[in-house]
Amino acid sequence: DQQVKQNSPSLSVQEGRISILNCDYTNSMFDYFLWYKKYPAEGPTFLISISSIKDKNEDGRFTVFLNKSAKHLSLHIVPSQPGDSAVYFCAASGKASEYGNKLVFGAGTILRVKS
Amino acid sequence: EAQVTQNPRYLITVTGKKLTVTCSQNMNHEYMSWYRQDPGLGLRQIYYSMNVEVTDKGDVPEGYKVSRKEKRNFPLILESPSPNQTSLYFCASSGGGPGELFFGEGSRLTVL
Numbered sequence: 001d002q003q004v005k006q007n008s009p010s011l012s013v014q015e016g017r018i019s020i021l022n023c024d025y026t027n028s029m030f031d032y033f034l035w036y037k038k039y040p041a042e043g044p045t046f047l048i049s050i051s052s053i054k055d056k057n058e059d060g061r062f063t064v065f066l067n068k069s070a071k072h073l074s075l076h077i078v079p080s081q082p083g084d085s086a087v088y089f090c091a092a093s094g095k096a097s098e099y100g101n102k103l104v105f106g107a108g109t110i111l112r113v114k115s
Numbered sequence: 116e117a118q119v120t121q122n123p124r125y126l127i128t129v130t131g132k133k134l135t136v137t138c139s140q141n142m143n144h145e146y147m148s149w150y151r152q153d154p155g156l157g158l159r160q161i162y163y164s165m166n167v168e169v170t171d172k173g174d175v176p177e178g179y180k181v182s183r184k185e186k187r188n189f190p191l192i193l194e195s196p197s198p199n200q201t202s203l204y205f206c207a208s209s210g211g212g213p214g215e216l217f218f219g220e221g222s223r224l225t226v227l
Contacts, residue, residue, distance in 0.1 A: 103158075
């Protein structure tokens with residue numbers, strides 16, 4: 001039973017437009033949410049995170065939104081650039097005191113930004 | 116440069132031949148973990164270690180062993196590999212903050 005779900009395996013967006021990647025979770029004990037980005041032949045790299053006490057976190061072109069009541073988060077990339085083409089993983093963590101640094105990952109969404 | 120180094124990056128082996136994938140980090144991180152990535156399943160945790168001599172099972176530990184004798188190293192051992200362990204493996208470490216992991220570049224393992 002996947003606790004973190006990314007229901008869109010892939011997304012194609014035109015350069016300059018907005019990319020919206022979605023993620024749903026089932027465990028209400030999750031306390032912290034992250035997005036990782038992965039290029040081919042490389043390891044995932046941390047992109048942006050959000051604590052459950054917030055509903056939005058912004059870092060440059062990247063914004064993560066959290067809707068706790070819907071157990072849903074999304075990553076917005078504006079404007080999208082060809083270099084953003086990668087696999088994006090959503091991840092969730094419980095309280096560090098209970099889960100250590102255990103992360104539960106979604107299956108990933110492949111983003112293609114067309115120039 | 117801060118990094119997590121895995122070796123080998125690519126390996127083809129046969130069923131039952133013991134192998135070890137090494138992982139080393141130079142950031143003095145206490146937490147280290149192994150993940151495997153499979154299509155449609157994302158990254159699943161195999162084992163993790165909160166500190167030296169402290170290890171615990173993740174979500175898919177069957178068929179794997181780990182050890183943490185030194186802070187910087189966290190090898191993954193496959194005592195008797197089987198074809199269902201064909202996968203892309205990632206080692207990761209973290210020094211603080213929930214979940215912000217530094218990943219290695221990955222080790223692609225094929226078991227025939």
